[in-house]
Amino acid sequence: MSKIKVAIIGPGNIGTDLMIKIIRNSANLEMTAMVGIDPKSDGLARAKRMGFITTAKGLAGLEEMPEWKDIKIIFDATSAKAHHYNWAIVEKYPDKRIIDLTPAAIGPFLIPPVNFDTSHQVRNVNMVTCGGQATIPIVAAVNRIAKVHYGEIVASIASKSAGPGTRANIDEFTETTTRAIEEVGGADKGKALIILNPAEPPVVMRDTVFTLSENADREAIRASVQEMVEEVQKYVPGYSLHQEVQFDDIPEDKPVFIEGLGLRHGLKTTVLLQITGAGHYLPEYAGNLDIMTSAAMSTGDKIAATM
Amino acid sequence: MPHKLYLQDVTLRDGMHPIQHQYSKQQIRDIAMALDKAGVDAIEVSHGDGLTGGSFNYGFGAHTDWDWLEGIAENLQHAKLTTLLIPGIGTIEDLKRARDLGVVSVRIATHSTEADISAQHIEAARNLGMDVSGFLMMAHMNDARGLAQQAKLMEDYGALCVYVTDSAGALLMDGVRDRIRAFKDVLKSETEIGIHCHHNLSFGVANTIVAMEEGANRLDASLAGMGAGAGNCPLEVLVAVLNKMGKKHNADLFPLMDLADDVIRPMQQRPVQVDRETLSLGYAGVYSSFLLHAERAAEKYGLDTRAILNELGKRKMVGGQEDMIIDVALDMARKGQK
Numbered sequence: 001m002s003k004i005k006v007a008i009i010g011p012g013n014i015g016t017d018l019m020i021k022i023i024r025n026s027a028n029l030e031m032t033a034m035v036g037i038d039p040k041s042d043g044l045a046r047a048k049r050m051g052f053i054t055t056a057k058g059l060a061g062l063e064e065m066p067e068w069k070d071i072k073i074i075f076d077a078t079s080a081k082a083h084h085y086n087w088a089i090v091e092k093y094p095d096k097r098i099i100d101l102t103p104a105a106i107g108p109f110l111i112p113p114v115n116f117d118t119s120h121q122v123r124n125v126n127m128v129t130c131g132g133q134a135t136i137p138i139v140a141a142v143n144r145i146a147k148v149h150y151g152e153i154v155a156s157i158a159s160k161s162a163g164p165g166t167r168a169n170i171d172e173f174t175e176t177t178t179r180a181i182e183e184v185g186g187a188d189k190g191k192a193l194i195i196l197n198p199a200e201p202p203v204v205m206r207d208t209v210f211t212l213s214e215n216a217d218r219e220a221i222r223a224s225v226q227e228m229v230e231e232v233q234k235y236v237p238g239y240s241l242h243q244e245v246q247f248d249d250i251p252e253d254k255p256v257f258i259e260g261l262g263l264r265h266g267l268k269t270t271v272l273l274q275i276t277g278a279g280h281y282l283p284e285y286a287g288n289l290d291i292m293t294s295a296a297m298s299t300g301d302k303i304a305a306t307m
Numbered sequence: 308m309p310h311k312l313y314l315q316d317v318t319l320r321d322g323m324h325p326i327q328h329q330y331s332k333q334q335i336r337d338i339a340m341a342l343d344k345a346g347v348d349a350i351e352v353s354h355g356d357g358l359t360g361g362s363f364n365y366g367f368g369a370h371t372d373w374d375w376l377e378g379i380a381e382n383l384q385h386a387k388l389t390t391l392l393i394p395g396i397g398t399i400e401d402l403k404r405a406r407d408l409g410v411v412s413v414r415i416a417t418h419s420t421e422a423d424i425s426a427q428h429i430e431a432a433r434n435l436g437m438d439v440s441g442f443l444m445m446a447h448m449n450d451a452r453g454l455a456q457q458a459k460l461m462e463d464y465g466a467l468c469v470y471v472t473d474s475a476g477a478l479l480m481d482g483v484r485d486r487i488r489a490f491k492d493v494l495k496s497e498t499e500i501g502i503h504c505h506h507n508l509s510f511g512v513a514n515t516i517v518a519m520e521e522g523a524n525r526l527d528a529s530l531a532g533m534g535a536g537a538g539n540c541p542l543e544v545l546v547a548v549l550n551k552m553g554k555k556h557n558a559d560l561f562p563l564m565d566l567a568d569d570v571i572r573p574m575q576q577r578p579v580q581v582d583r584e585t586l587s588l589g590y591a592g593v594y595s596s597f598l599l600h601a602e603r604a605a606e607k608y609g610l611d612t613r614a615i616l617n618e619l620g621k622r623k624m625v626g627g628q629e630d631m632i633i634d635v636a637l638d639m640a641r642k643g644q645k
Contacts (some may be wrong), residue, residue: 199623208630
């Protein structure tokens with residue numbers, strides 16, 4: 001089959017990294033157009049040099065171009081606000097889909113190895129957050145063995161890899177990730193924590209997942225987590241289990257008090273992850289950005305295969 | 308005109324750490340009422356890691372923040388009810404909920420180099436009509452000028468006060484002096500300056516006094532030093548020292564001494580004192596709240612707490628990265644280090 005033509009809106013760090021990934025690694029996607037709003041943007045200039053169609057007039061600019069009719073998938077790497085505008089345009093064309101990398105979350109959350117099959121037909125899907133992409137597969141991996149009552153994730157990222165958008169609205173990270181831990185990960189209750197670490201040289205992204213689940217066979221959980229890590233590695237090669245999966249018994253006579261759930265006991269599972277970026281456009285420590293663009297490309301590739 | 312001295316008690320917030328966030332509602336209420344009666348200016352109540360800090364990573368509380376805060380504000384005669392919020396843990400929604408429970412003052416805490424993640428929370432607090440301070444944690448990890456630039460950002464966002472927060476109890480007296488002076492140089496004269504110390508190098512009181520002499524007027528302290536690591540500046544000692552210095556304040560010494568000895572000390576499951584573990588926090592420059600987590604990891608994996616703390620310091624871990632304590636302990640256990 002021929003490749004599906006795609007456009008990227010937002011020629012910043014994320015958009016540019018995604019462009020490079022698609023050019024180098026995508027099986028089913030053909031990089032076609034880069035859309036921005038600033039004619040002086042470095043990202044637009046780079047895309048133009050590489051021979052792609054560019055416009056600095058936003059998505060409306062691309063809509064007026066003859067190439068627009070052949071573009072089937074649009075990646076939105078702008079902001080939550082801009083996404084509402086972009087989706088209003090894409091929505092008018094029933095043959096086109098949008099993959100939303102912003103926190104807008106108009107469409108359902110999509111974590112490729114967890115819920116692609118049930119959500120990919122929706123024409124607007126949302127990629128949650130970097131921390132969500134890294135950790136929710138693990139929550140789901142535990143949940144498919146033992147019902148997860150509570151899923152908590154801690155994302156530690158290098159200060160240098162947190163852009164102004166993240167910094168100006170860190171509540172969006174905690175709130176969106178929390179919701180996705182519940183809706184996609186399957187936990188009754190979610191909690192997300194994010195920490196910026198300014199150390200030099202910059203620290204590689206680390207994520208920790210804690211779950212409290214029903215008691216279950218620990219080896220089965222360990223195997224499920226391992227299998228899921230390998231699933232994620234297929235599209236994020238730098239994703240790895242940094243330590244053996246740890247288990248602790250939370251006994252019935254010494255329960256923990258979880259807001260929204262009350263006193264709970266069961267099995268605590270701790271999974272320590274590390275995400276090293278591929279170093280395409282962004283440095284290797286920025287695993288948080290790499291996993292976003294990798295998950296988005298993987299989603300695009302899979303959707304393209306169904307088109 | 309210099310700002311009036313303002314004593315903020317942190318027994319019911321930082322003091323959560325030594326008892327793993329297990330105060331009962333009645334204890335919070337009784338201690339808050341007693342502190343109010345003894346004349347402190349502000350009483351901070353929340354999980355040790357701020358609003359909604361209850362978690363596997365930091366420890367689950369005996370109650371929610373909302374349960375702890377409920378019914379306190381309306382019974383205070385003099386003191387303000389305050390709380391703490393760390394962006395990345397708590398959100399603006401949480402802040403609104405605290406405000407609805409009568410919290411009139413809040414501190415928005417970030418690492419000493421990350422002030423810009425506090426902009427939306429500081430603005431929101433101002434819009435809610437609250438007294439709001441910026442709280443620059445792990446102050447020893449940024450130099451005086453750098454820290455002052457971060458303080459300036461918080462002032463720009465709307466903070467009415469900015470704190471030098473020595474979370475690791477790692478600053479020597481000159482380190483405090485330089486940072487407060489740098490704050491004075493860049494902040495507007497109407498912006499207040501605060502100091503929050505930990506006693507890991509036995510400088511809790513001395514550093515607080517140095518800060519005051521350089522122009523800080525909001526002083527943090529807790530009964531019997533009840534707080535993370537070797538604890539905070541002990542409130543009753545600070546008040547005694549202020550009395551001897553002839554400084555004007557509202558607090559009453561004897562009732563605070565009684566509270567410290569009769570109520571707080573008996574609660575401390577692990578003594579809050581300078582010992583080899585807590586001294587190691589200050590020595591290695593590690594977040595004081597890591598203490599009990601590191602002690603548990605040391606026990607579980609057969610390691611020396613000090614070695615874990617040193618390694619965390621070497622890896623430049625910042626406040627909130629309690630999960631990395633397990634990571635470090637597993638690395639050390641695998642390498643057969645003791």
